[in-house]
Amino acid sequence: MIITTTSAEDTIKLGEKIAKRLKSGDIVALSGDLGAGKTTLVKGIAKGLGVKNYRYVNSPSFVLVKEYRGKIPLFHFDIYRLNNLKEIEDIGYEDYLARRGVVVIEWSSKMTRILPKRHLDIALKIKNSNERIISVKGI
């Protein structure tokens, strides 16, 4: 499925829709350049999962992962600053996968080797200042 969104709010709405189909144990892998809208989409996913302060979701670049409490918990990874796979193993990545919740990973291409095969693959592309082309593939 390929969708073009025309504003950040629009991308939040798309995230909300995607979240309605997610269940505990699901993994969402996000790719796209800086500013493509990955975190914006995660805000929408958080909203859809019932996270009240979804607007405060921001990139956990330095801590690598942040947890949000919703009807279904959200574990939001951003591994842009990851230097090696050991770092993500050290923060308990495997444990997060085993926990009740949805795992969303920004810059997932940096950990393809340890990403479970079964995941939702979302790629965001910048078309112009307000438009993003978003492809959603269930793997």
Ligand SMILES: Nc1ncnc2c1ncn2[C@@H]1O[C@H](COP(=O)(O)OP(=O)(O)OP(=O)(O)O)[C@@H](O)[C@H]1O
């Ligand atoms: N259609 C759109 N969808 C999403 N964001 C948009 C859109 N149009 C404009 N924007 C703007 O683009 C920026 C997207 O930033 P965001 O932090 O979500 O990107 P990101 O992919 O997470 O970047 P990073 O790689 O730095 O983490 C925001 O400033 C947002 O307002």
Ligand SMILES: [Mg+2]
């Ligand atoms: Mg981000």
